[in-house]
């Protein structure tokens with residue numbers, strides 16, 4: 001059997017099968033034109049997060065609804081909460097700028113009884129805010145996760161979609177298949193992923209107790225030095241860069257904390 005990854009209906013059907021088989025999610029889709037996420041890569045981020053929260057000891061992975069995770073930009077697919085609830089029993093709050101995406105994510109949760117009560121949503125009204133106005137002053141989480149919009153403009157996002165399709169063997173002249181790559185607004189923000197992550201870091205400095213670990217994906221290796229530089233300047237207690245790879249795609253998770261280092265932690269024991 002082979003899957004035509006350039007065909008959005010094929011990718012949607014594959015995702016539905018994977019979510020049902022691996023996570024018991026029976027009701028799932030994305031609205032036409034919205035990002036249809038590759039499931040294994042999304043699961044990988046959560047597994048790396050579980051390792052981070054466990055301090056590198058498998059048996060110590062924290063599980064259950066007392067572990068609260070904040071998903072910044074949960075998306076119409078609600079993909080991280082679905083996997084995180086089913087795999088680790090975690091509880092999620094998802095923020096989202098796009099009201100259509102937010103409504104759809106709510107419908108996915110309502111359609112799957114195993115998720116009800118474990119995933120809640122917050123509408124973010126400002127494109128440049130991350131925690132502001134969606135969190136109560138003292139709210140705290142084990143971690144935040146984020147797959148930021150990474151392009152700097154709608155044109156760059158469209159070019160990215162063309163490139164993906166070309167790599168999948170679709171001719172350049174063929175009509176762009178939108179829900180392969182996602183809504184332009186899901187894929188870009190002013191300043192791209194660097195500006196988004198800079199805002200996340202700046203807000204984390206103002207609310208250092210909000211998350212035990214602040215984490216985000218960083219798509220382009222060329223952006224790493226700048227982000228590391230910003231993190232060095234805010235004096236996080238610890239910064240981790242955790243490489244991730246799925247097939248030919250190389251990515252990385254950036255994680256930082258302002259919590260005091262645990263006494264007696266073996267130097268380097270938690271390096272990934």
Ligand code: SAH
Nearest residue numbers: 037073074075096097098124127129147186
């Ligand atoms: N988490 C999903 C979607 C990632 S796309 C996945 O991994 O597939 C990025 C998402 O962030 C989009 O849904 C976009 O609408 C949302 N977004 C953009 N700016 C935001 C902000 N300031 N606060 C919350 N969500 C935002």
